[in-house]
Amino acid sequence: MSLNNKKLQQMANAIRFLSAEAIEKANSGHPGMPLGMADVAAVLFGKYLNINPDQPRWFDRDRFVLSAGHGSMLLYSLFYLLGYPDISLEDIKNFRQLGSKTAGHPEYGHLVGIDMTTGPLGQGISSAVGMALAERVINAKFGDDLCNHYTYVICGDGCLMEGISEEAISLAGLWKLNKLIVLWDNNNITIDGTVDKSNGTNQAERFKAVGWNVISINGHNYDEISAAIEQAQQSDKPTLIACKTTIGFGAPNKQGTSKIHGSPLGAEELALMKKQLGWECEPFVVPDETIATWRAAGQKSAAKYNEWEEKAAKNSEFTAYINNELPQNWDKELNELKIQTINEQTKVATRKASQMCLEKIVSNIPQMIGGSADLAASNLTFVSGMKTITSADYNGNNIMYGIREHAMGAIMNGLALHGGVIPYGGTFFVFSDYMRPAMRLAALMGVRVIYVLTHDSIGVGEDGPTHQPIEHLASYRAMPNINTFRPCDVV
Ligand SMILES: Cc1ncc(C[n+]2csc(CCOP(=O)(O)OP(=O)(O)O)c2C)c(N)n1
Numbered sequence: 001m002s003l004n005n006k007k008l009q010q011m012a013n014a015i016r017f018l019s020a021e022a023i024e025k026a027n028s029g030h031p032g033m034p035l036g037m038a039d040v041a042a043v044l045f046g047k048y049l050n051i052n053p054d055q056p057r058w059f060d061r062d063r064f065v066l067s068a069g070h071g072s073m074l075l076y077s078l079f080y081l082l083g084y085p086d087i088s089l090e091d092i093k094n095f096r097q098l099g100s101k102t103a104g105h106p107e108y109g110h111l112v113g114i115d116m117t118t119g120p121l122g123q124g125i126s127s128a129v130g131m132a133l134a135e136r137v138i139n140a141k142f143g144d145d146l147c148n149h150y151t152y153v154i155c156g157d158g159c160l161m162e163g164i165s166e167e168a169i170s171l172a173g174l175w176k177l178n179k180l181i182v183l184w185d186n187n188n189i190t191i192d193g194t195v196d197k198s199n200g201t202n203q204a205e206r207f208k209a210v211g212w213n214v215i216s217i218n219g220h221n222y223d224e225i226s227a228a229i230e231q232a233q234q235s236d237k238p239t240l241i242a243c244k245t246t247i248g249f250g251a252p253n254k255q256g257t258s259k260i261h262g263s264p265l266g267a268e269e270l271a272l273m274k275k276q277l278g279w280e281c282e283p284f285v286v287p288d289e290t291i292a293t294w295r296a297a298g299q300k301s302a303a304k305y306n307e308w309e310e311k312a313a314k315n316s317e318f319t320a321y322i323n324n325e326l327p328q329n330w331d332k333e334l335n336e337l338k339i340q341t342i343n344e345q346t347k348v349a350t351r352k353a354s355q356m357c358l359e360k361i362v363s364n365i366p367q368m369i370g371g372s373a374d375l376a377a378s379n380l381t382f383v384s385g386m387k388t389i390t391s392a393d394y395n396g397n398n399i400m401y402g403i404r405e406h407a408m409g410a411i412m413n414g415l416a417l418h419g420g421v422i423p424y425g426g427t428f429f430v431f432s433d434y435m436r437p438a439m440r441l442a443a444l445m446g447v448r449v450i451y452v453l454t455h456d457s458i459g460v461g462e463d464g465p466t467h468q469p470i471e472h473l474a475s476y477r478a479m480p481n482i483n484t485f486r487p488c489d490v491v
């Protein structure tokens, strides 16, 4: 969609004032990020993002992950402006109130349009790698007509400092996930002050080192933002767009400082911001013309959606896939295995039993994608007939995560959220500690992720106490929404 800079300015300011007023009214929230990234968001959502507010679950839509979840008001403002039916101006005014749809941090399944729950920094960018991988896997099976979309991320300094991001971006680079585009809010500010006091990483070089394309721009310059996104779309690698921004852009006394990261502006500063940006509306009012521009932007992919819908409806295998329908009789062989092992009184280690079951499941459910954090030989997650996914061939069903449990957990969340894929991943039970934050997020979102956590006995023997799970079983049984099974035999 072509939008001139004057229009984009108005669109960005609409995000700024809706966000700032909602945070002001709630007397709680994080204005710095929505004000700082409003220009980037106006360009991305206004011109490029393929979504359809009337079909928010459209399978071939572009995915968007707000990895910097504290900037939730950015997302809520966008959804309202784009015309998502699930959010009203009333919801914006109820930001952060008990029971409101506009929760403190974006919650998947709580407000339609949110592609992932975010808030724990680093999880979003890492799960986006899983979404981008799922997109390539389904594309390899069904082709460009049915699955061919981008995964966009907005992340902050915090997401890039979290260790999980390293695990995830190195896999994205290895897998050449060229439809993954990360926009980094490069504002040199976190809660406790300027980034340079706590981090000295050259992020551009860091991303390049693991196989990414990197573009650095002024995040308040519309032409540079557009050019960067278009360049990223053509890349044969995943792209980091480093957007140099001013946190809290527009608030004359607080912008550029950590003061604006997580506190309301205050009436005085808000009034000064209105003056500074030439905004004359009452609180929560957006000029009709700007609303109309935003609503038109919301409809920019409607024709694309219709074309896709027509093609998808003709392919029943594809629709079964994306609706997570299991093939008929998928459990026939599994049930036969049960009877056989009862008759034969089969005695095997539980990890072997797990593998025997997985073999019957994986061979009968094409959506299953397994993997392990470099312990496949030990936790027996790899079964006969499986094929490892590589950048040269995405049409596989095994992922070699390397020694990256945390990213494995987050990537599995992304695979499950994307849909068309049922992920399972394995490690030793004790090392589930390394991916627990991602597991907890899976539980919160209620997504279907399966963990194969072997070596569950305290009697692991020679490896000693570092390899002994002690409180793990109790802790997962205590975690809401995790179904914890500890099988004692094959049946
Ligand atoms: C795992 C995790 N640790 C700590 C926090 C608390 N926290 C929220 S935002 C933030 C600072 C993030 O800085 P940055 O990403 O640069 O965001 P900005 O201040 O630029 O908006 C912190 C520490 C969190 N949400 N998640």
Ligand SMILES: [Mg+2]
Binding pocket: 156, 157, 158, 185, 186, 187, 188, 189, 190
């Ligand atoms: Mg920052």
